[in-house]
Amino acid sequence: MLALWRTVRQLMTVLPAGTRRFIATFAVLQSLLAVLDVAAIGLLAIVLAPMLTGQELTLPVVGITLGEPQDFGVVLLIVGSLIVLKSVLAISLQWWATRRFARFEQVLGARLLAATFKAPWTERLSRNSTDIIRSTDVGVGSTVAGVLIPFCQLSGEVFTFVAVLAVLLVAQPALATATIIYFGIVAFLLYRVVLRRAVRAGQDNRKFSARAMRLVSEMVHSLKEVTLRDKSQEVADTVLKVRRRASLARANQNFLGVIPRYVLEAALVGGLIIGGLIGYLQDGVTGAVTAIALFGVAGFRLVPSLTRFQTIMGQTGANMPFAEQVLEEIERGKEYVDAELTGGNEPLPGGARTLRLDRVTFTYPGASTPAVKDVSLTLPFGHTLALVGASGSGKSTLVDLILGLLHPDSGQIYVEDRPLPDVLKAWRSRVGYVPQEVTLFDATVARNVALAWDDANIDEDQVRRALDRAQLLDVVESRPDGIHGKVGERGLQLSGGQRQRLGVARALYTDPLVLVMDEATSALDTSTEAAVTSAIRELSGEVSVIVVAHRLATIRHSEQVCFMREGELVASGTFAEVVAAQPDFATQAALAGLT
Numbered sequence: 001m002l003a004l005w006r007t008v009r010q011l012m013t014v015l016p017a018g019t020r021r022f023i024a025t026f027a028v029l030q031s032l033l034a035v036l037d038v039a040a041i042g043l044l045a046i047v048l049a050p051m052l053t054g055q056e057l058t059l060p061v062v063g064i065t066l067g068e069p070q071d072f073g074v075v076l077l078i079v080g081s082l083i084v085l086k087s088v089l090a091i092s093l094q095w096w097a098t099r100r101f102a103r104f105e106q107v108l109g110a111r112l113l114a115a116t117f118k119a120p121w122t123e124r125l126s127r128n129s130t131d132i133i134r135s136t137d138v139g140v141g142s143t144v145a146g147v148l149i150p151f152c153q154l155s156g157e158v159f160t161f162v163a164v165l166a167v168l169l170v171a172q173p174a175l176a177t178a179t180i181i182y183f184g185i186v187a188f189l190l191y192r193v194v195l196r197r198a199v200r201a202g203q204d205n206r207k208f209s210a211r212a213m214r215l216v217s218e219m220v221h222s223l224k225e226v227t228l229r230d231k232s233q234e235v236a237d238t239v240l241k242v243r244r245r246a247s248l249a250r251a252n253q254n255f256l257g258v259i260p261r262y263v264l265e266a267a268l269v270g271g272l273i274i275g276g277l278i279g280y281l282q283d284g285v286t287g288a289v290t291a292i293a294l295f296g297v298a299g300f301r302l303v304p305s306l307t308r309f310q311t312i313m314g315q316t317g318a319n320m321p322f323a324e325q326v327l328e329e330i331e332r333g334k335e336y337v338d339a340e341l342t343g344g345n346e347p348l349p350g351g352a353r354t355l356r357l358d359r360v361t362f363t364y365p366g367a368s369t370p371a372v373k374d375v376s377l378t379l380p381f382g383h384t385l386a387l388v389g390a391s392g393s394g395k396s397t398l399v400d401l402i403l404g405l406l407h408p409d410s411g412q413i414y415v416e417d418r419p420l421p422d423v424l425k426a427w428r429s430r431v432g433y434v435p436q437e438v439t440l441f442d443a444t445v446a447r448n449v450a451l452a453w454d455d456a457n458i459d460e461d462q463v464r465r466a467l468d469r470a471q472l473l474d475v476v477e478s479r480p481d482g483i484h485g486k487v488g489e490r491g492l493q494l495s496g497g498q499r500q501r502l503g504v505a506r507a508l509y510t511d512p513l514v515l516v517m518d519e520a521t522s523a524l525d526t527s528t529e530a531a532v533t534s535a536i537r538e539l540s541g542e543v544s545v546i547v548v549a550h551r552l553a554t555i556r557h558s559e560q561v562c563f564m565r566e567g568e569l570v571a572s573g574t575f576a577e578v579v580a581a582q583p584d585f586a587t588q589a590a591l592a593g594l595t
């Protein structure tokens with residue numbers, strides 16, 4: 001209960017202003033509905049026994065005496081009206097509240113995504129993408145539907161419970177005391193025996209469902225290899241094992257979830273006997289009938305209320321880890337969002353002519369040796385620079401540093417004379433990046449090139465120009481619907497080479513100052529690669545090109561070749577100069593038939 005209170009208070013700090021007021025208003029309105037409900041039930045409870053036994057009754061508080069059957073008829077009409085009124089008001093309240101809760105979900109989702117996207121690259125590298133997707137979807141949904149909404153409903157249940165007991169206390173103090181003790185013991189036992197297990201089952205369900213989803217996602221991505229190596233059965237068995245634990249936990253959660261209802265319903269019988277006994281001891285048979293009627297009506301309101309209370313506690317207990325995770329991520333992301341608001345917003349210096357790396361060193365968190373060590377180089381804008389070296393020599397890391405995704409531990413990168421962190425936003429908007437494997441989304445060619453999810457933000461002429469420069473316009477225009485044709489899931493309706501060229505077009509769409517190609521043409525056939533490379537070479541002069549390539553034919557005409565070994569830049573110059581300076585590079589060049 002305390003943990004729930006703490007979590008909800010923390011949630012308030014990340015939800016829009018006015019949430020606290022909304023929750024308070026919602027609680028008050030729920031309580032008022034409970035008053036209407038209890039007034040109806042209380043009235044019924046008080047008049048039931050005299051009506052059945054034909055006795056006169058003076059209503060407490062208002063002091064009206066009822067004796068004739070039509071008097072009781074009027075009271076029954078009032079009871080019915082109160083119940084209908086409560087239902088209408090409850091529906092209106094639900095309509096209003098569900099809209100607000102939907103809004104809360106949107107705000108939480110947006111904050112969480114912002115926190116995820118603003119996190120430093122090193123942190124994002126350490127996260128599993130399926131976990132991120134699950135957190136922003138199921139996590140946010142569960143925080144609102146599994147924690148916030150049940151918490152808000154709690155006040156109504158507590159108030160109903162208290163109000164029913166108040167009615168009982170006024171009508172029959174001894175009976176009320178016995179009820180509190182009796183249901184208190186039942187509720188405590190339910191908490192100890194059932195609720196704790198239900199919470200644990202809910203947490204297990206969450207843990208194993210997440211694991212199963214991660215496994216399936218990983219397996220779908222390696223479907224081809226799994227099929228070829230005939231591993232489908234092994235995969236199915238592994239997923240089944242995890243699923244079994246998730247579904248067993250879910251089954252336990254569902255089973256334990258319904259137990260309180262049946263236990264409490266059964267306990268009502270015991271309560272009726274105790275109530276009847278107390279009434280009999282106080283006032284003989286009439287006392288017993290009155291007490292049973294009173295307890296019966298009150299109990300039928302108390303039991304659902306207690307059941308919902310238990311359900312809410314179970315539900316919030318199981319979902320709290322989701323909320324805690326969402327809150328933790330938003331909290332962590334806050335500092336990045338703030339940092340972004342305060343830094344990196346300056347414009348690029350006018351007439352910038354060079355990108356300069358000055359003794360840049362970077363070590364990945366947890367690694368013992370730097371991936372990039374003491375690298376200094378200057379790239380005049382408009383030139384082409386090739387990064388070469390053995391696998392693991394630090395080329396991609398250096399590229400990520402130049403892109404501003406990673407930040408040097410020591411040394412600095414300058415655009416002209418401005419440190420990169422000062423102009424980071426403007427810099428990122430002017431670098432085009434083509435990865436080794438371009439990720440396309442299931443949308444039109446135009447949307448993929450413009451990296452836009454709304455056609456209104458697409459400049460179609462620019463899309464055609466970028467496709468043309470990437471040697472892909474003819475292919476696209478020969479397809480049905482041209483640039484408006486879809487590319488399929490992950491671009492699977494295109495060939496590997498076409499996907500890569502679409503990636504090049506995407507990078508060129510924003511008229512970059514620097515185009516970074518990280519093994520971007522290695523999937524292309526030699527003639528397409530030659531065509532793309534020559535198209536890119538034509539760009540030099542207007543665009544600086546940084547190429548990472550293992551195929552040396554791709555980079556032999558680069559104005560500057562930088563050879564890396566174990567994170568260090570060991571030689572730089574023209575292709576011929578590096579061949580002359582580095583025997584192992586010369587060997588590779590010879591093997592490629594380039595010397």
Ligand SMILES: Nc1ncnc2c1ncn2[C@@H]1O[C@H](COP(=O)(O)OP(=O)(O)OP(=O)(O)O)[C@@H](O)[C@H]1O
Nearest residue numbers: 125364367371389390391392393394395396397398
């Ligand atoms: N996210 C990471 N966390 C820790 N170490 C990493 C990470 N990414 C790369 N490394 C390590 O940093 C070093 C440089 O890796 P990098 O990817 O920059 O090499 P590369 O020259 O681009 O290799 P390749 O040609 O195979 O792509 C390697 O030793 C690698 O294991």
